[in-house]
Amino acid sequence: MENPFKFGSIVDNEFFTDRVKETAYICNFLNSRNHLVLISPRRFGKSSLVLKAVKQANRKYIRLNLQKVTSISDFAAKLLTEVYNAHPWEKLKQQVMKFRVIPTISNNQVTGAIEIGFQPTHDQRVLLEDVFSLIENAHTEKERLVVILDEFQEIRAISPILEKMLRAIMQEQKHVNYILLGSQESMMTDIFENVKSPFYHFGELMRLQKLPRDEFEEYLETRFNPVFHKQSKELANQVLDYTACHPYYTQELASRMWQISVLTNVMSDIMQSAIREIVETHDLSYERIWLNFNRTDMWVLQRLAAQAELQIGEYRTSTIYSALKRLQHSGHVIYTDRYELEDPFFKAWILTKL
Ligand SMILES: Nc1ncnc2c1ncn2[C@@H]1O[C@H](COP(=O)(O)OP(=O)(O)OP(=O)(O)O)[C@@H](O)[C@H]1O
Ligand SMILES: [Mg+2]
Incomplete structure (x- = not known):
């Protein structure tokens, strides 16, 4: 298949x-x-x-x-x-x-x-x-x-x-x-x-916005169906919650889940296993990217990863704003309806490593 x-x-x-x-x-x-x-x-x-x-x-x-x-x-x-x-x-x-x-x-x-x-x-x-x-x-x-x-x-x-x-x-x-x-x-x-x-x-x-959730859900569900059967709809929704409908990361995660299940027949905790594998694959490059950030950027990224408030008095508003601009410029942060990390797997890496 x-x-x-x-x-x-x-x-x-x-x-x-x-x-x-x-x-x-x-x-x-x-x-x-x-x-x-x-x-x-x-x-x-x-x-x-x-x-x-x-x-x-x-x-x-x-x-x-x-x-x-x-x-x-x-x-x-x-x-x-x-x-x-x-x-x-x-x-x-x-x-x-x-x-x-x-x-x-x-x-x-x-x-x-x-x-x-x-x-x-x-x-x-x-x-x-x-x-x-x-x-x-x-x-x-x-x-x-x-x-x-x-x-x-x-x-x-x-x-x-x-x-x-x-x-x-x-x-x-x-x-x-x-x-x-x-x-x-x-x-x-x-x-x-x-x-x-x-x-x-x-x-x-x-x-161009991210893909609309309903269509993307149907896309995932139909393709999951031959391997995940009844679980397909639920898994499709879990994936979209995780990737926030980002076209590329959604396809990457779905692809890895499909691969794991076909190769190993493992069905439980499939999304978490796939996330772990993807994060591990990128571990070295994430590490390299991380070490190139300055302290403020690191702090902002950690806060965004944890979905925590930025304005807590640790840094001045103008400093946070400059960091966000810088991170947007380099593509690590995107703004849709709020600031978020562009890559959900980098976010997972930050959360587990730090
Ligand atoms: N309409 C779509 N349906 C399903 N998946 C899509 C769709 N559009 C994009 N993707 C996913 O996103 C990935 C990136 O698509 P594409 O290269 O067209 O984006 P891009 O915005 O041109 O990217 P870049 O910024 O790298 O130039 C595709 O490989 C695919 O996994
Ligand atoms: Mg392109």
């Missing part, structure tokens, strides 16, 4: 649940000439949702994760590679020949993948301009390309001049719908909501 749960990468088909409204909304949105900005904490399902919607809308798309981009010329090269993979080369060849800096195209001997690069140049702007105008020219107003840029907040880390440069180029385009995804709430908000930012009001802002 194959494990019916999947976590850690993009999910589709039988691993994807709900998001019906969001999928329909994005599909429909792509009929307009506008751009979409999708924000949520890490691993809420942004990439999966966007890919599902774009496929459902039957639109041609390319996708690039800015976390993998190291410089402006690397950005231009990676984008060109994606365009190359999405189109017949014949269609692009003439355009590429007109580039001010001709790219090198080679075949990776090991992976067989096409690799495109640019010779170093002192004016990286021309590389970007040429690649973006190729994208524009290879499409039409009727058949716009969807360009998905994941972890868009990284734009600021790639180069301080990139944001302004990109905005100037992108606003001239008519044959593209951009979908910009990001998981750092504060930085994404600053990029798109700050009047002084080049991307101010560039697109419509959409915030």
Whole structure:
């Protein structure tokens, strides 16, 4: 029997649940000439949702994760590679020949993948301009390309001049719908909501929430049923209480419970056994993460893990607030209706270790 749960990468088909409204909304949105900005904490399902919607809308798309981009010329090269993979080369060849800096195209001997690069140049702007105008020219107003840029907040880390440069180029385009995804709430908000930012009001802002409880419960229950039978509904609810409906951690926990029961036939205390196993697996990395926090952060995390009051006079309000901002920025704390630890297993680790 194959494990019916999947976590850690993009999910589709039988691993994807709900998001019906969001999928329909994005599909429909792509009929307009506008751009979409999708924000949520890490691993809420942004990439999966966007890919599902774009496929459902039957639109041609390319996708690039800015976390993998190291410089402006690397950005231009990676984008060109994606365009190359999405189109017949014949269609692009003439355009590429007109580039001010001709790219090198080679075949990776090991992976067989096409690799495109640019010779170093002192004016990286021309590389970007040429690649973006190729994208524009290879499409039409009727058949716009969807360009998905994941972890868009990284734009600021790639180069301080990139944001302004990109905005100037992108606003001239008519044959593209951009979908910009990001998981750092504060930085994404600053990029798109700050009047002084080049991307101010560039697109419509959409915030993705956790999965709705009812649908997620049904998803878990149906998949638990072949192994947990009558216990399935109760277990599904216990899991969702524990993970607070976080898409990724829910799938991780459910997957581990399923695995334990299938491999060992153990049925009692199954969720606690799974939690223990997961926490143990991550023990070393949690330890490493923990040792990098300063004392205030450690204190705040411990209080949040124990669901204890923060304003008890131990630290000044402004100090606590700065720590929360810092921890949100690094992704360890998220704010939904209250501040909470992002990872329920890290929370369990903190509670048992400390
Ligand atoms: N609609 C869904 N139904 C079921 N599980 C989902 C759904 N969306 C996401 N998940 C779970 O969350 C995990 C992360 O999804 P995805 O990679 O799409 O999120 P993300 O927000 O793009 O993450 P990241 O912040 O790492 O880019 C998936 O591997 C899956 O386990
Ligand atoms: Mg993603």
